[in-house]
Amino acid sequence: MRRTTISLLLLLVLVPYGLGQGSQSGSLTGTVTAGGGPIPGVTVTIESPALQGKRSQTTGAQGEYIFKFLPPGPYTITFELQGMRKVVQTATLELGAVARSDAALEASATAAVTVTAPLTEVQKSAVHETSINSDTVQALPIGNTIDQIAALAPAVTTNAPNASIGQLKINGGFAYDNVFLVDGADFSDHYFTSPTNALVIEDAVQETQVLTSNISAEYGRFSGGVVNAITKSGGNAFHGSFRTDFTNDRWRARTPFENDAANDVPLAPNKVNETYSGTLGGKLLTDKLWFFTAGRYFKNDNQVVLPITGDTFTATDKEPRFEGKLTANINESHTLQGSYT
DSSP, X not given: OOOEEEEEEEOOSOOSOOOBOSOOOEEEEEEEEETTEEOTTOEEEXXXXXXXXXXXXXXXXTSEEEEEEEOSEEEEEEXXXXXXXXXEEEEEEOTTOEEEOOEEOOBOSOTTXXXXXXXXXXXXXXXXXXXXXXXXXXXXXXXXXXXXXXXXXXXXXXXXXGGGGTXXXXXXXXXXXXXXXXXXXXXXXXXXXXXXXXXXOGGGEEEEEEEEESXXXXXXXXXSOEEEEEEOOOOSSOEEEEEEEEEOGGGSOOOHHHHXXXXXXXXXXXXXXXXXXXXXXXXXXXXXXXXXXXXXXXXXXXXXXXXXXXXXXXXXXXXXXXXXXXXXXXXXXXXXXXXXX
């Protein structure tokens, strides 16, 4: 089956390259057999909360099937053939991955019997990658910016002297020679090649993929690695979240420089800063038109200590962020997605 996905992304930011690239989907493939031999003509149907409607196709001459351009998420795969027992399997498809689910059918006088089985195998390619979804990030006591999430992956370290600007060293490459993508758009900082976190609403990120070696040439323009993230979409069920984060300069430990009496650095003001984040997604038309929105707002006052003189001043940072996304299912072979950040 041929399936075409069209993505439109508008970013109000100057980026060094305007090319959208990378993978924002995955593939599901497998082979259906009976008695050790392949079976053509088996109807394979997949459905998922992340997918608009169902997708179906029949197996080829060698019992093979493949679904491409699928959004990441949990999938249910159903195998059906007249005179054979129906088999239902489950799979979780990661960002940019190829999941493999093979099935073995058995003859049955009652075709309505259902056998439920887990995913049999995940097809591994030569690409070394790690995918981290939003549920994992929420469960861990870590920051949730793109660079903080990527730092969890193997072969990734923080460039210690420049940790304050969020530089990552991936697979031993230069910290300034990585590529950061969100929904296929490059959002790397011009000067330090760190992610421009101001363009991302953390609670809207669905999954982050870190590619460390043997990476496809489709990404390009790097000698280190690729951090590829996608944001959430709507669904047939309404979902949302709201969160408030509190910070206070008094709650952090003072540095040795600040504690040195010779520098006479005063205590930071005892002021609580609040950051508000919210998301909302759902349907406008079942299996036809989904929406997703997210917002983030803060106005923080933080004490800044000059490193040589020990003088201090209060820096104010006010930042509203907004994201909107529409996903439309034109027909079984075409999906249109537009997002605004």
